[in-house]
Amino acid sequence: MPNNAITLELKSEIEDLLNSYVQCIDDDDLENWPNFFTDQCLYQIIPRENHEIGLPTAVMWCDSRGMLEDRITALRHANVYQVQWYRHIISNPVITTDDGETFHVQSNYAVFKTCNDGESTVYNVGRYVDEIVRDKGVLKFKKRSAIYDTHRITTLLVIPV
């Protein structure tokens, strides 16, 4: 009865992780963002059109903690883009597990983007498909896929979703 492993306490702990993750990005605390992942991890932002027909191309594909950190260093020091803020709205998650150790979690997200002109737009909408594990007592993403419906990215994508 592995799904019995999902107690209310665990559910709340997973929800905390999901909420803290988007708060970290929306608060521009991006140096902290890699800490949500295990050292061996995969983070990808992949268009739904590829995902659905089994094509692997993603716009961000980071398979190490180092690559996550490099994304933030590049964003702070190298990439050129206009000032912008994200605001994530996420749904309640659906959680399953086979072994009580790896939790498969899916939730919907919408990212609104606001730039200096003051207009807020629906920038990227999709779902997170996650594998969450306990790492030294703390829940972390072993794998996080942001599968986005808004397959036409406006201007550029620099901040992770």
Added chain:
Amino acid sequence: MNAQEIINKIDVNGNHSPFATYLDEDVFKLEQENLYRGKVWSYIGLDVEVPQPGDYKTTFVGDTPIVLTRGEDGSLNAWVNRCAHKGAVICRERHGHSDDGAFTCVYHQWAYDAKGDLKGVPFRRGMKGQGGYAKDFDMKNHGLETLRVQTVAQMIFATFDPETPDLEEFLGEKMCENIRRIMHKPLKLIGHTRQFMKGNWKAYAENSRDSYHGALLHLFYPTFGIYRQGQISEGITDKVGCHNYFNVSAPPKEDLDYKDYADEANREMQGPHQLQDTRVLNFIPERDDNVALSIQSLFPSVVLQQIQNTLAARQVLPKSTNETELVWTFFGYEDDDAAMDEHRLRNINLVGPAGLISMEDGEAVELVQNGVHRDGELRSFIEMGGNDVEDYTSPMGMDENAVRGFWKGYRAVMARD
């Protein structure tokens, strides 16, 4: 000034063009009529996107929706995605497959074959003597509007105009040679990404031909100290100048063990920051020529790229005076193994809408569009490295040769004076 007068004011050597060419709606309309439906070949896809008979892909030539199909006889066909009956869109998916080889409009079930010929009309003779079409109704006269289709290597192009010279002549031998260099063996499709820019398509066409901005706008390389000495680079254009490519070689082989390519790159001119995971930069040579970067812009519609081991066709789709969509089709080769598949995915972090070294191109196009607003009578200044178009420049990065080439080619098609 009307649209034609604006176009005629473009410098004959491509040294300047009026900002109104980015802004004027009538210029955009003239482009659709005289350029995209004129004597040019527009890129519409890769062979591997429609491998089987019955496969199709919907795309655009200019802003006209079209469908690329593979016929039962293996032929490639393209037709305007508009039913000959009431003008309804026929194919609504991005891509798909027709099991019976028929393409049927959902509105009144007019059915066409892959070549665009009308094959069936419901109630053609009416029912019980009522309705139906007249006896002289001939399905042959009601086919879809078709385009000519030709290929170079595995790239597919289409043209509306029956008089457009053959594709290989249009592109020229040098351009075809570089396409064959990239497509030297069967391709494997690995996905699409789409980038939508709030700017004119010509600002992007200039951007891809502009080697001057590379190290100045895209700060990823200098920031991480990734600068490779000993690189050989060259810019090559066709006769007119509107098609071009830049090829940049990896550092000389004797200096480098390719397994340590990224380490070497990071060491050579240390920037203030260092990459934690340099695998993103790895380059595995796949040809004898040592070229690590190739950007080929084919007028008017596509950029074919090899950046390290990322391979992609970027289709440039004009949507309005101030909207352009860039469709990136990424590919590898059929004989890639699992390690190469993974390496390409890691490399792709460098390019595309979230590309560490290329995301800013979308930003640049929008900066131009926002900057030129309202002042269409003013003009750009494109005289870096000369004031005409040379068919060969080396090294790249010190000139706007191919940008002038773009305007020269554009003017040759569009001007009426």
